[in-house]
Amino acid sequence: MRRLWFSVGCASVLGACQWIPGTDQYAIAKGEEVASELLIDPTSAMFRNSAVFEVQNDKGEKHTAVCGEINGKNRNGAYAGYTRYIAVVELKQGELEPTPLMSKEEAERLGDQCRREANGPFYFETQRDLARMTCEQAKDAAEERLQLAAFELDWQSMCGTKDKPHLPNLNTSTPADKPAG
Numbered sequence: 001m002r003r004l005w006f007s008v009g010c011a012s013v014l015g016a017c018q019w020i021p022g023t024d025q026y027a028i029a030k031g032e033e034v035a036s037e038l039l040i041d042p043t044s045a046m047f048r049n050s051a052v053f054e055v056q057n058d059k060g061e062k063h064t065a066v067c068g069e070i071n072g073k074n075r076n077g078a079y080a081g082y083t084r085y086i087a088v089v090e091l092k093q094g095e096l097e098p099t100p101l102m103s104k105e106e107a108e109r110l111g112d113q114c115r116r117e118a119n120g121p122f123y124f125e126t127q128r129d130l131a132r133m134t135c136e137q138a139k140d141a142a143e144e145r146l147q148l149a150a151f152e153l154d155w156q157s158m159c160g161t162k163d164k165p166h167l168p169n170l171n172t173s174t175p176a177d178k179p180a181g
Contacts, residue, residue, distance in 0.1 A: 024052045031066025031087035034094040038085070039072035046071045048082065055088070055158045064089040067159035070096070084151075086158055097151050100144040107141035114138040 028050045036045035050068030057063065066089060069082040087094040102110070114135040122128040 027052045027064045027089050028066055028068075030089045031064070031094075032068075032070075034087040034089065034092050035066070035068075035070050035085040035096070036072070038094050038096050039070070040075055041073040044073040044079070046079070051159075053159055063091065065158040067155070084155060086151075086154055088158075095151060095154060097155075098144065098147045100141070100148055102141045102144070104145065107138065107145060110134060110138040110141055 031052070032045065032047050032050060035047075036042040039045055048069050048071075050066055053065045053067060055063050055065045066087045068085060070085045071079050071082045074080045083099065084097040085094060100107075114131070117131040118135060120128070120131075122131070
């Protein structure tokens, strides 16, 4: 009987680690809280593959970063799919992996089309307007690509090092409840 109570007590203490400051579980809980606030519906957040990393900024200040994957409901009330996140616990700042609206190839095609059409000749005002619209879309697509590249650099610097690369098994294309293979 004592062993049973001892086992229950140990399980309770280990399960309560998320409320003990300084533990990895506490940092993960706080990081997930920060990341969930970035969602449209923070209460719908589901997490997987969360891990804690110590990072240092340019001023030499050390911070705790939590990296992992988050899934949440979109405006239609459906889960949108897992995406990577980075949360800096002490600063209460987080970042979700941006989702570009266009593929890289489509963005390059728009850029090429903009460069061809930008100088005219324009025989009608609508031709000029269409060329401007194409160039605006190309600019927006390029900005999306830059945001994705910036996130990738942040991910590499905070969530992966040479001796501890990316988190294991991160795959944003496969939902957690879908069996692999």
